[in-house]
Amino acid sequence: MPTLPIDLPECLVFLLGKAYQKAHADFKARIQPYGLTNMQHLVLEGLWYRQGMTATELGRCLILDKATLSGVLDRMEAAGWIEKRPDPEDRRQMRLYTTKKADALKDELIRERREANEELLADFTTEERVLLKRLLRDLIG
Amino acid sequence: MPTLPIDLPECLVFLLGKAYQKAHADFKARIQPYGLTNMQHLVLEGLWYRQGMTATELGRCLILDKATLSGVLDRMEAAGWIEKRPDPEDRRQMRLYTTKKADALKDELIRERREANEELLADFTTEERVLLKRLLRDLIG
DNA sequence: CCCGTATGGTTCGCATGCGAAGGAGGTCAA
DNA sequence: TTGACCTCCTTCGCATGCGAACCATACGGG
Structure with missing residues (x-):
């Protein structure tokens, strides 16, 4: 051995x-x-701490590269865990919110x-x- | 912030x-x-400790999945860091050795x-x- | 000798993880 | 108002990381 x-x-x-x-x-x-990955769980914890963060804020918050986050958020939105709403003030950024499915x-x-x-x-x-x-x-x- | x-x-x-x-x-x-990744460096350290390990042994030694190791070893062989020699006793396994390029x-x-x-x-x-x-x-x- | 099973590796699929480049959208100053 | 510049995000390329399915080889019994 x-x-x-x-x-x-x-x-x-x-x-x-x-x-x-x-x-x-x-x-x-x-x-x-639960159908979640570790990373997806981490994102949820971040958003439960503060809803409506942008991807950049969330990335800073969780010490994550925005390139990494981009794919994670896509998959989470597709699976119905989070919602991306474009910021009306600045259409470059997306505000992130957990869904009821996640909150449950x-x-x-x-x-x-x-x-x-x-x-x-x-x-x-x-x-x-x-x-x-x-x-x-x-x-x- | x-x-x-x-x-x-x-x-x-x-x-x-x-x-x-x-x-x-x-x-x-x-x-x-040096043109190496962290994982590739780890493999070299393992082989310097004991040359001629099989992929399975090296994986146990470094606590690595064999599926992960397979790709790493391929790239390292292609880049000339290691050599794979089939074991004459058991043609299923590959014995692994560092090259001169690595040893240098x-x-x-x-x-x-x-x-x-x-x-x-x-x-x-x-x-x-x-x-x-x-x-x-x-x-x- | 032959079949069932176990083992060593490879391959595939999916999810990070990050550097680099790029596109869309703001901002500000000439 | 328009061009330079900045920021947010996406996309691409490459390297892990691992579960699962596979293939080739070995081995043990009958």
């Missing part, structure tokens, strides 16, 4: 990638049944997110949880 | 994603000049990786660095 190359467990780029891979996969398993799942989806975090952190002490989040926030800058 | 939704800085899935995004982008900027960059690439880690952790104390890595390793399981 192959093991990890000696240095990789010391490489932060690698560790972050694999930790994200695991967190992403766990969360995916939870929200897949709001409580459940937020619960899934909380539980997913709980599950990921199950083996950590309270101090470790706080510390890990702080270190990651500091890393992001 | 939009800010993060209240809960997201508490959401580990989100934090890990963004921390990875940053680490990945920083490392990409370092590796791009070995020291420099490993230095880039060390420096990238150093840069990411620049603002952390020694204790914090050790702790962050331990927490991430524990998370991966």
Whole structure:
């Protein structure tokens, strides 16, 4: 059985990638049944925080490239999760709103997110949880 | 200026994603000049650790899906970074080896990786660095 | 020896993720 | 008012990332 190359467990780029891979996969398993991807769920959380954001605002808010967001929003609109309404003041921008279909799942989806975090952190002490989040926030800058 | 939704800085899935995004982008900027992607660099590190692994072994070693690896290995072979040799004992599997072109960059690439880690952790104390890595390793399981 | 099954890789489909270029729509100053 | 410039968004190209279906090869029993 192959093991990890000696240095990789010391490489932060690698560790972050694999930790994200695991967190992403766990969360995916939870929200897949709702017909949503992780990214789509993230967009909904962003819009529940503030409806009517433009794509650029949402992208800044979620730290996402607008090129990436463009496709995500298209698919979400096609699937009926969000609505794009052109801003009457400035026809370049699209204002984004969640639909009733999405809002109906709001409580459940937020619960899934909380539980997913709980599950990921199950083996950590309270101090470790706080510390890990702080270190990651500091890393992001 | 939009800010993060209240809960997201508490959401580990989100934090890990963004921390990875940053680490990945920083490392990409370092590796791009060599004509390599992060994933391709990772494959080289794996093979430098043990030459002649099969794709399945390498995938287990780097925690990668074989479907993902297949395309990566194709592009790396086409670009002359690695060689695939069919195993004479079992013609289903391919043994993987780095080429001279790759080996010539070995020291420099490993230095880039060390420096990238150093840069990411620049603002952390020694204790914090050790702790962050331990927490991430524990998370991966 | 032959069939059923397991395994190693490839391929396809879909969803990110981002750099770069482009098109449509504003803005402002000459 | 018109041309230079800026911004919002879309589109394209390329590289992951992974589930699922497939193909070729190996292996174990009968």
